[in-house]
Amino acid sequence: MLTTLRPELNEKLFLRDPHETDLGRKIIATSVQLIDELGFELFTFKKLAQQIGSTEASLYRYFENKHRLLVYLISWHWAWLRFQIRFHTHNVTDPHARLRLILGIITNAHRDNAATPELDEAALYRVVVAEASKTYLTREVDQVNHDGFYREYKSLCADITAVVQEIAPHYPYPHALVSTLLESARKQLFFSQHLPSLADTPTPETAKQDILGFLENIAFSVLSK
Amino acid sequence: MLTTLRPELNEKLFLRDPHETDLGRKIIATSVQLIDELGFELFTFKKLAQQIGSTEASLYRYFENKHRLLVYLISWHWAWLRFQIRFHTHNVTDPHARLRLILGIITNAHRDNAATPELDEAALYRVVVAEASKTYLTREVDQVNHDGFYREYKSLCADITAVVQEIAPHYPYPHALVSTLLESARKQLFFSQHLPSLADTPTPETAKQDILGFLENIAFSVLSK
DNA sequence: CTCCGGATAATAGTTTTACTACCATTTATA
């Protein structure tokens, strides 16, 4: 099970595989907690090292810098989403039903009963909502992209795009639609928490369900034409 | 004309009004150039001061920090968009035509013939595309929002939402739709330039037109139900 | 005209972050 939940990420994402060592696993688990708590800007390798009981230099042996660590964590989440999608849509033949399931998974509106022992999955999702855009909103996008660091996200989009194209083979914007749905799922959750006048989520309790309704409405309106 | 193009921004956005002094105007004009060139992370008050021929301490008299300066610049853009929307839809009565015009304006697909003497409007738009999310993806969102720093963006959304509600009074997600369209306009342009597999823009030349088509397709599919 | 007060800008710091070079220790293997 553990192996299944630990997808193979691009090896360039790290200098040394954090899953191989005790310190490495501590880095992953503790950085999620700390970024969730402090936000990415205030998060530093020094604070992380103190929390772990290690030193800055040791952390730099695993990740080139804190941005690469963020890319690793976010990539892990995309790979994990992709795994969940494959798992839950495994024997669903109707593409409409598949897309509906996928939207449920990407809005995190489904209940998550799988165990991820090394990682606080809820904390990671909060980090994804607040910080994921920062993985590519950087001057080094093109370099980072060229090195294949966004492979997980692009694979996830490609998988969902295939479902969209199965539903509507002649729809002209399948890639844009999928990336918009993925981005909007996170952004609307962020807005519902911090800038509610930009969202339509009356109560925080039902926010994820409301967002799911919104995304389903967009997807199926657009694809049913 | 100049006064019209210089909307009243929230006074809390700055410590001293940059439009009142020579140095202030230089800060605005030069910071747009520098952020466009370096990206927000590598942009510093020291570099800006050197470029202007001033000092760090002087800049801190105008803006609390570089993040507040970014919020100011981005707010200026939202206010400017809102002005353009009012100007171009002034005597358009059909809400469908108005929304179509608005989408053209927010994708920057329309030709801009207005003069903005103090500001390189094209450079500012590139900054908006690459950096706007960073104005709210910060630990201080709630504080910054409470101080009214996102007023311009929220007013812009509110104006467009009103048009949406005129078209479809019973559509349940007007706020989410508008913020998604606004966010997607920028993000799809970014993707078309840096992560093209997430967009549907075959050539860079037609990117803005393609994105406009995508957004129109979403908006009118959703609202025509 | 000149002296004074307040506003503005420049100088020269401090603290923190991001990173690096170097040293010590442990572990794996010949």
Place this chain on the structure above:
DNA sequence: TATAAATGGTAGTAAAACTATTATCCGGAG
């Protein structure tokens, strides 16, 4: 057991983000 390779720890540096202090300008009161 010897040794080198891997791992971790120490002690820096350069730059960024701010800040406290000092210098300069500028408009009015005497």
